[in-house]
Amino acid sequence: MALLEVSDFGKQFINHRLQVKRQAVKNIHFTLEEGQFLGIIGKSGSGKSTILKSIYRTYLPDQGTIYFDSNHLGKIDITKISEREMIYLRKFEISYVSQFLDVLPRITCRELVEKSLQEMGVEHAIARVEAESALNHFEIDEKLWDVYPNTFSGGEKLRLNIAMATVKQPRLLLLDEPTASLDQNSKIKVREVIEKLKHSGTTLIGIFHDIEFIEGLCDSIFNMNDHQPVTTVGNKYEG
Numbered sequence: 001m002a003l004l005e006v007s008d009f010g011k012q013f014i015n016h017r018l019q020v021k022r023q024a025v026k027n028i029h030f031t032l033e034e035g036q037f038l039g040i041i042g043k044s045g046s047g048k049s050t051i052l053k054s055i056y057r058t059y060l061p062d063q064g065t066i067y068f069d070s071n072h073l074g075k076i077d078i079t080k081i082s083e084r085e086m087i088y089l090r091k092f093e094i095s096y097v098s099q100f101l102d103v104l105p106r107i108t109c110r111e112l113v114e115k116s117l118q119e120m121g122v123e124h125a126i127a128r129v130e131a132e133s134a135l136n137h138f139e140i141d142e143k144l145w146d147v148y149p150n151t152f153s154g155g156e157k158l159r160l161n162i163a164m165a166t167v168k169q170p171r172l173l174l175l176d177e178p179t180a181s182l183d184q185n186s187k188i189k190v191r192e193v194i195e196k197l198k199h200s201g202t203t204l205i206g207i208f209h210d211i212e213f214i215e216g217l218c219d220s221i222f223n224m225n226d227h228q229p230v231t232t233v234g235n236k237y238e239g
């Protein structure tokens with residue numbers, strides 16, 4: 001059964017000051033089976049982030065349906081569920097990674113990753129071990145583990161963001177240009193973790209500008225220009 005079914009989805013923004021409406025995206029349809037990786041490509045401003053933010057419900061979708069097959073809540077329409085149900089999904093089943101880190105001040109890097117696990121009910125001692133393993137994997141210098149990340153470099157913030165989201169092993173991982181400001185070595189680390197997550201059955205949707213990066217990783221690519229999910233042939237994008 002599909003994990004995610006997006007049908008006739010659209011999102012309109014209203015600028016109240018200027019009294020104008022802007023249709024960011026419309027008529028979006030795609031289906032994602034469990035364990036698949038869908039890449040989204042398209043020109044700047046075509047609405048790629050709007051789709052991911054609406055699935056995570058940072059934006060309230062206003063047209064169409066987004067069905068998610070939740071382990072705990074059953075098959076539910078993300079456009080209609082309560083805020084409480086959405087908080088549950090964000091905690092246990094859906095994670096979102098953007099290229100920006102938005103964290104509370106006075107929580108250290110290590111505590112942030114531990115907190116991701118503890119809010120799922122993982123014991124502190126286990127959360128600590130897993131957090132350290134994730135921070136090591138993303139090569140965040142041990143000297144930074146007890147530092148507040150508001151002083152981190154862009155790349156360090158991003159690697160921490162990915163560590164926080166992936167340590168939970170979500171069922172659906174939304175990646176909003178996660179490699180945008182990374183150097184080659186960090187991109188390789190991200191790729192390794194994506195491969196590992198895919199192997200363990202995580203379903204992924206990712207926005208990438210670097211098509212070479214997603215080649216060999218994605219099962220299909222949704223091109224915003226023609227609105228068609230295209231299955232990648234031999235893992236190469238032929239669009």
Ligand SMILES: Nc1ncnc2c1ncn2[C@@H]1O[C@H](COP(=O)(O)OP(=O)(O)OP(=O)(O)O)[C@@H](O)[C@H]1O
Nearest residue numbers: 013014022024042043044045046047048049050051
């Ligand atoms: N919160 C918002 N309020 C008003 N307009 C918005 C908002 N978020 C996005 N938009 C508009 O919706 C359109 C789609 O934006 P979106 O960020 O989804 O595009 P994108 O394809 O991800 O772009 P990029 O590749 O440049 O990140 C843009 O015209 C943008 O200005």
